[in-house]
Amino acid sequence: MDEHDAQGVTYSMVRAYIFHRRPEIRVEEGRGPPQAFVPQTHRPGDEAEVDFGDVWIHLNGVSTKVFLFSLRLSFSGKAVHKIFASCGQEAFLEGHVHALEVLGGVPRGKVRYDNLRAAVSQVLGRTRGRVESDRWTAFRSHFSINSFYCNPGIDGAHEKGGVEGQIGWFRRNHLVPVPTVTSLAELNAMVERWDEEDDARRIMQRALTIGEMFAVERPLLVPLPEEDFETGLVSSLRVNRYSQVSVRTNHYSVPVRLIGRMVRVVLHASELVVYDAHKEVARHERLIAKGGSRLVLDHYLEALVRKPGLQS
Structure with a gap:
């Protein structure tokens, strides 16, 4: 600051520049090779990429962070999106x-992932080895998904640049200005319509559309x-x-x-369902906070009949 009068420069800016x-x-x-990127081609039906992105919306008048x-x-570049209140394992699964049902099938080759906690319990050193969570292992075995985990950090982002760029494009083109909705179900209906409309666009100089x-x-x-x-959990x-x-x-x-009895609770990404034996007895929208x-x-009507004083 004394030598260059750099009043508007912060330490983090200098650190980022040096990096x-x-x-x-x-x-x-001449002490190292330049960073090079190799163009890739992909066989149809062979590979896919998966990721989450942060999104801000106005939910019932409140600015809320959700996950895309x-x-x-x-x-093809065909992408399927869905917005959740969290990026936990329920939302991940x-x-x-949702995406595989929309696509009508599963890629035959690799599906590339970050080291998301929803899938990976432990990264084994500097290798590609990963310890997967039990539920994720069961899920991908059920759907015959061949998972490939990218390197941690910025290097891994380059290994699945397609979905990284897609999330940014989707956010800029469909979520600006910030949407105002009363529920995530309302927003996801809009997301499904946008995905269908995007089939008509071309990626860069491709001769054919995504659809x-x-x-x-x-x-x-x-x-x-x-x-x-x-x-659900x-x-x-x-x-x-x-x-x-x-x-x-x-x-x-x-x-x-x-009251006092054991019930079975199934926690989904957007809702919670309660069962007494095999009968559904309650269904709630999942709370975010x-x-x-x-x-x-209605759940308390029986008690109100027995205790009319509560009605006041």
Whole structure:
């Protein structure tokens, strides 16, 4: 600052500059090779890339951070998106199910991933070896997904640049200005329409549109399995004296007749379903914030009849 009067320059700006400039100096002095990128071609129906991106929306008048799941086929550039309240394992699995159903099949070759916690429990040193989570291993075995994990950090981003660029394009072209919605279901209906409209666009100088190239690719995908896969997290919980179950710091109501009993709770990315034996007894939209409650008045009607003083 004293030598150059750099009043508007921060330490982080200098550090970022040095990070990029240092390898350039090594190349200029003949002490290292320049960074090169090799153009790639992809066989139809062979490869895909998956990632999450952060998105801001106005949800019921409140600025809210949500997460955009994207699965992109490498040959055609056909991408399927879905927005979730979190990027946890439930959203990761549900995003796959939605995308594969829209595409009508599974890529035959590699599907490239970051080292997401939803899939990877441990990165084994500097190798490509990964310890996968049990649910993810079961899921990809069910759908015959051949996973390929990119290197950590910025180097790994270059290994799946297609989906990285796709998320940025989608965000700039469809989520600016920031959308205002009353629910994620409303927003995802818009996302599905945008995905269909994007089939008509061309990527760079390609002669065919995304939709035309996907028509070539779709018959070459591996057919989907006939049986469904339960993507929700299943747990057995006891109903407390307030006729609620507690799930990840949030509380959801159930009928008062179930107080003290064990129920089966299935937590999905966007909703929570409660079963008494095999019968569904409650369904709630999943809460985004922590420490909240979602109550349904009908669940307490029996108690209000017995205790009319509560009605006041």
